[in-house]
Amino acid sequence: xxxxxxxxxxxxxxxxxxxxxxxxxxxxxxxxxxxxxxxxxxxxxxxxxxxxxxxxxxxxxxxxxxxxxxxxxxxxxxxxxxxxxxxxxxxxxxxxxxxxxxxxxxxxxxxxxxxxxxxxxxxxxxxxxxxxxxxxxxxxxxxxxxxxxxxxxxxxxxxxxxxxxxxxxxxxxxxxxxxxxxxxxxxxxxxxxxxxxxxxxxxxxxxxxxxxxxxxxxxxxxxxxxxxxxxxxxxxxxxxx
Amino acid sequence: xxxxxxxxxxxxxxxxxxxxxxxxxxxxxxxxxxxxxxxxxxxxxxxxxxxxxxxxxxxxxxxxxxxxxxxxxxxxxxxxxxxxxxxxxxxxxxxxxxxxxxxxxxxxxxxxxxxxxxxxxxxxxxxxxxxxxxxxxxxxxxxxxxxxxxxxxxxxxxxxxxxxxxxxxxxxxxxxxxxxxxxxxxxxxxxxxxxxxxxxxxxxxxxxxxxxxxxxxxxxxxxxx
Amino acid sequence: xxxxxxxxxxxxxxxxxxxxxxxxxxxxxxxxxxxxxxxxxxxxxxxxxxxx
Numbered sequence: 001x002x003x004x005x006x007x008x009x010x011x012x013x014x015x016x017x018x019x020x021x022x023x024x025x026x027x028x029x030x031x032x033x034x035x036x037x038x039x040x041x042x043x044x045x046x047x048x049x050x051x052x053x054x055x056x057x058x059x060x061x062x063x064x065x066x067x068x069x070x071x072x073x074x075x076x077x078x079x080x081x082x083x084x085x086x087x088x089x090x091x092x093x094x095x096x097x098x099x100x101x102x103x104x105x106x107x108x109x110x111x112x113x114x115x116x117x118x119x120x121x122x123x124x125x126x127x128x129x130x131x132x133x134x135x136x137x138x139x140x141x142x143x144x145x146x147x148x149x150x151x152x153x154x155x156x157x158x159x160x161x162x163x164x165x166x167x168x169x170x171x172x173x174x175x176x177x178x179x180x181x182x183x184x185x186x187x188x189x190x191x192x193x194x195x196x197x198x199x200x201x202x203x204x205x206x207x208x209x210x211x212x213x214x215x216x217x218x219x220x221x222x223x224x225x226x227x228x229x230x231x232x233x234x235x236x237x238x239x240x241x
Numbered sequence: 242x243x244x245x246x247x248x249x250x251x252x253x254x255x256x257x258x259x260x261x262x263x264x265x266x267x268x269x270x271x272x273x274x275x276x277x278x279x280x281x282x283x284x285x286x287x288x289x290x291x292x293x294x295x296x297x298x299x300x301x302x303x304x305x306x307x308x309x310x311x312x313x314x315x316x317x318x319x320x321x322x323x324x325x326x327x328x329x330x331x332x333x334x335x336x337x338x339x340x341x342x343x344x345x346x347x348x349x350x351x352x353x354x355x356x357x358x359x360x361x362x363x364x365x366x367x368x369x370x371x372x373x374x375x376x377x378x379x380x381x382x383x384x385x386x387x388x389x390x391x392x393x394x395x396x397x398x399x400x401x402x403x404x405x406x407x408x409x410x411x412x413x414x415x416x417x418x419x420x421x422x423x424x425x426x427x428x429x430x431x432x433x434x435x436x437x438x439x440x441x442x443x444x445x446x447x448x449x450x451x452x453x454x455x456x457x458x459x460x461x462x463x464x465x466x
Numbered sequence: 467x468x469x470x471x472x473x474x475x476x477x478x479x480x481x482x483x484x485x486x487x488x489x490x491x492x493x494x495x496x497x498x499x500x501x502x503x504x505x506x507x508x509x510x511x512x513x514x515x516x517x518x
Contacts, residue, residue, distance in 0.1 A: 036481070045470070052473040055480045062484070081462055101491055105484055112480045116473045136413035143409060147400035157396050160459050161410065164389075167455060168414050175417035175444050179424065212488065219495045226502035233509045237516065 021218055028215045031208035035061075038201040046198075052116040055109055057201055061209035062105040063131065068213055069099030070138065070166060077162035080155060086228065089155035092162055094220035096141050098213065103135045126177040133172050137165040247332045251340025255314070256347060265313050266348055273306035273356045277363070286364060295366050296426030299357065300419065304386060306356075307349050308408050311390040314341050315398035324398075328464055338391060338460040342453075345387045353379050369432030378429055381445040382422035388449060389414055392456035395463045421445040 039057050046053030076092035079085075110128055111121040122128070141161050148154035242250075259265055280286070280298050291298075318324040327337055357379075361368060368375070393411050397403040412419075421444040428438025 039481075050473060051470040052477055054477055058481065058484050081459075098491075101487065105487055108483050108487075109480045112476050112483075116476050133413055133416050140410035140413055143406060144396070144400070147397070147402050147406050149401060153399065156462050156465065157400070160396065160462050161393075163459065164392075164414065164455060167451065168417075171417045171444075171448060171451070175420045178440055178444070179420045216491065216495070219492070219499070223495060223498045223502065226499060226506065230502060230505050230509060233506070233513060237509060237513055 021215070024211065024215050024218070028208065028211040031204065031211055035201065035205040035208040038197075038204055043197050043201045044195070049117050052113055055113045057205040058209070059106060059109040059113065060202070061205040062102045062109070064206055065209050065213045066099050066102040066106060066131075066134070068210070069095045069102060069217075070134070070169070072217075073099065073138075073141070073162045074166035077159035077166075080159040081163075086155070089159065090221055090224035090228075091217075092159060093145060094217055094224060096138055096158075096162065098216050098220060100135065100138045100142065101216075102213075103131060103138065106131050107135060124180065126173065126180050129176050129180075130169070130173045133176075134169060137168065141165060244333065244336060247336045248339040248343065251327075251332070251336060252343035252347070255341065255344035258317075259344075259348065265310055266351060269306040269309050269348065269352045270355060272309055273302040273352060274359060276302040276305050277356075277360050281363070291364055291366065292431070293427070295360075295364060295368075296423045296430060298364075299360050300382070300422045300426065302356070302360070303349065303353055303383070304412075304415075304419065306352055307345075307383075307386055307390065308411070310345050310348050310352075311387070311394040311411070312404045312407055314345050314391060315394050316403065319398060324464075334464045335457050335460050337464070338395070338456060341395070342387055342391045345391055346384055349383045349387060350379065353383065366430075368430035370429040374429045374435075375426070377442070378422065378425045378445075381442065381449060382418055382425070385418040385421075385445055385449045385452060386415055388456065389452045392452075392460065392463070395460070399463070417444060417448050421448065 035057065039054050043054065045051050072095040073092045076088045076095065080088035080092060110131070114123060114128075115121050141158060144161050145154055145158050148157050277298060280301075284290075315324070318327060328334065360366070390407075390411055393414070394407055397407045397410065400406060421441045425438050425441035425445065427433075428435075428441065
């Protein structure tokens with residue numbers, strides 16, 4: 001039997017070894033568990049907001065992850081338009097999906113906090129409102145990917161929108177902030193100085209979520225790489241027919 | 242032929258084609274009027290509060306009507322593969338963008354200038370303030386809307402489900418224009434001192450500048466085949 | 467300050483949502499990878515058969 005040449009992997013560069021990913025998974029899990037323990041057991045109740053303030057840690061960490069993810073989309077989109085390499089497109093897509101996931105978490109946990117501390121689910125607070133618009137922008141990004149059928153065109157259009165959307169975010173934020181100063185914000189959250197233990201918990205949460213982001217991103221990228229491989233093999237199969 | 246002249250010619254081509262049938266302008270106008278009439282059933286149109294929300298009402302009507310125009314601006318060029326013809330003509334692709342932008346800007350402004358007096362009459366609204374400023378708001382806000390709208394219309398025209406997709410991807414991006422247009426209109430028509438709402442003119446101007454520059458740089462990537 | 471008794475279920479709900487969503491997403495990625503791995507196996511064997 002002649003030796004079959006191994007299939008060349010189209011996006012081999014995207015695939016980290018199983019071992020590396022496993023250790024990231026373990027570190028992520030431990031860090032999140034530690035953060036969770038600190039949130040429930042280690043930090044004291046907030047002096048003014050009480051128990052509910054403990055939502056804050058993962059809520060803000062999710063927002064951080066969302067911003068990180070959309071920053072990656074922006075950079076990967078520019079790189080894609082500059083170099084036209086499929087791996088940047090895969091990176092932008094994977095990161096956008098994860099960003100929408102974390103934005104959704106921010107939007108779910110925010111009102112849960114608001115119901116207790118402001119006694120209403122939603123306020124048109126600049127941060128909350130900007131997060132909502134952010135969610136819409138990146139859902140739109142995912143919709144564009146669904147609507148464009150040829151892979152190359154899909155990547156190009158998505159990259160263009162990924163750049164446009166990210167540039168829009170600060171403008172949205174500031175226009176909403178000025179808008180809210182005209183309609184005075186009824187309820188505001190006083191950013192009290194953080195206690196040391198609170199700051200520690202916050203930092204651990206941030207680090208844990210950053211690891212979570214990297215772990216999810218690598219796994220999501222692997223899905224893209226495998227899809228490329230399937231598509232390429234299918235093409236070869238049809239070619240030999 | 243200078244760049245500006247090419248842009249002008251491309252816009253003129255669209256205007257001439259439209260004035261032959263008046264298909265799109267009349268549809269946009271009727272739609273804008275319908276939106277305003279439907280608003281009258283959503284709340285009591287005879288109440289005084291109308292004064293404070295009038296700016297919001299007219300812009301919702303204008304932006305919704307604008308979507309109709311944008312959806313057609315590139316979809317029309319797909320008939321008979323006219324877009325390829327345009328791309329093969331000896332003009333920069335960005336000239337196509339600016340031509341389309343100018344055309345749609347003109348259509349929307351015409352619709353707005355006709356519809357606004359009607360809105361004022363049927364809501365018994367008495368706007369105060371300078372008309373010059375009101376025209377400036379209309380031109381600036383409409384420019385921001387069509388600048389990014391034309392660009393995204395070129396994007397969606399090349400996808401399946403283009404007409405559904407355009408409003409969904411356009412509205413999140415134009416939130417600053419919506420806020421700026423509504424607040425500036427409220428200020429102008431409410432007869433407030435200019436200092437109270439000059440911020441919104443700045444927001445609109447900055448937005449317009451950014452979202453003409455960025456599409457100008459990126460438009461090439463939308464037309465590659 | 468809102469009472470702790472009132473806040474506790476909300477706090478619990480918030481963290482449950484975070485855990486469920488993150489775990490759900492991780493599992494869905496895992497499922498996609500498994501399915502793709504199966505597809506790959508299938509196609510690879512088909513390619514090999516054709517080559518022989």
